Amino acid sequence: MRSSSSALFALAAFLALRGADATASETTLTPSWDKFPAHPAAVAGARIVQVSSARTIQRFFDTSPFSPSGRYLAVFRFPREDRSPQPGEAGEVVVVDLVAGGERVVATSRGYEMQLGANVQWGATDAELYFNDVDPATWAAFAVQLNPLTGVSRRLGGTVFTVSPDGKQLASYNLIASPRAQVGYGVVVPESARPPRNIGPVATDGVEITDVASGVSRRIVTLREIYEKTVPSIAIPNPEDFEYYCFQVKWNPQGTRLLTTVQWTARKDRNPLRAALPVGRLRAVITMRPDGSDLRTAVTPAQWAKGGHHINWMADGERLSMNLDVDGKPGLELITVRADGTDLKVVFTPGSGHPSQHPAGRPFFITDAYPDEPVAARDGTSPLRLLDTANGTERTLVNIFVSMKAGEFRVDPHPAWDRSGRFVAFNGFVNDTRGVFVADLSALLPKP
Secondary structure: OOOOOOHHHHHHHHHHHHOOOOOOOOOOOOOOHHHOOEEOOOOOOOEEEEOOOOOEEOOOOOOOOEOOOOOEEEEEEOOOOOOOOOOOOOEEEEEEEOOOOOEEEEEEEOOOEOOOEOOOEEOOOOOOEEEEEEEOOOOEEEEEEEOOOOOOEEEOOOOOOEEOOOOOEEEEOOOOOHHHHOOOOOOOOOHHHOOOOOEEOOOOOEEEEEEOOOOOEEEEEEHHHHHHHOEOOOOOOOHHHEEEEEEEEEEOOOOOOEEEEEEEEEOOOOOHHHHOOHHHEEEEEEEEOOOOOOOEEEEOHHHHHOOEEEEEEOOOOOEEEEEEOOOOOOOOEEEEEEOOOOOOEEEEOOOOOOOEEOOOOOOEEEEOOOOOOOOOOOOOEEEEEEEEOOOOEEEEEEEEEOOOOOHHHOOOOOOEEOOOOOEEEEEEEEOOEEEEEEEEOOOOOOOO
């Protein structure tokens, strides 16, 4: 697919953006798939196209890259794919027009890593696009609110990991410290610009909310408060022997609760052997109200330690889904659990990858798989799995090549629904570069 570098193409794309209805009401809009290169599907009835050009990804499985109207898709383009991002190095925020075809660079950003890019995502309308950036003069990280229809932008006081469903608040954790929890999800700054390490559950770090209208950010809860108040307790006898960090923050679809994961890793200066082993990291899933109150442990460290990954809210906003080992046998199960940790049940076996429920609450999940998980072919491809939890059946929509790269440079599909539940966007590594694809499931899902 050709890039949008020419002035004529940029002007045409700009006019197409200007002419769009930016409301969230037109989720039945049908994209013009014929304007995009087709990609072979593995099941009859699924239509798959590649919608973006080289070095691009869509964000994550917990937010939709499709705009509220359904006309646009937001992605991030890396400047390089063959090495780690460097402090101050800029990538590009790109908007794809799914009706007119083509893409346009709408902004640049220095606030990204390799897994989620700059955390690009939409607000309440097509006129609100959010992403992170970094000021190279001070190495401060901040969120940007951009109107891609006009190019008008403003800097906000905090950073963004997820936007509230009404677009009025941004939730985040410490993205500058994020690489100390896991590389790939925060922002890159020089090591000298990072804060001191969190020795024990500190009172100087936690979950932050930014009010979009005022641009003001505030910390709603600290790691110390989570450690001391969540129920069931996650307290241990020797917390000062560990570094504590929040990792990821997610709104439920109703905007009434948040989840974060808290992880603690053995300090290298106290126990270098344990710190180097996988057992050196313990994690728990914590839910709360938007003001940081009513702290509940939805998944305990003992439960997670048996094996598991990728927590997400379900459509009802009361329950969460996750891949978790609950039977002690090889492999993981897809489970659901209430936000307070009760009523844990297996809904599908096996679990894998990054599962998310149909946005209307229907009994369908979309997920992928890591190339080394049992459901994968172990040939560098990842199966895009459509799970029917009511009937216990599944269909593989495509085996998308993602390479066998691991760690920071792995390519996860991160499948994410559009708001209507008809389309799924996902990442791949085709023709030796990252790209974003869309699967049209309109003909596969039964009508409600």
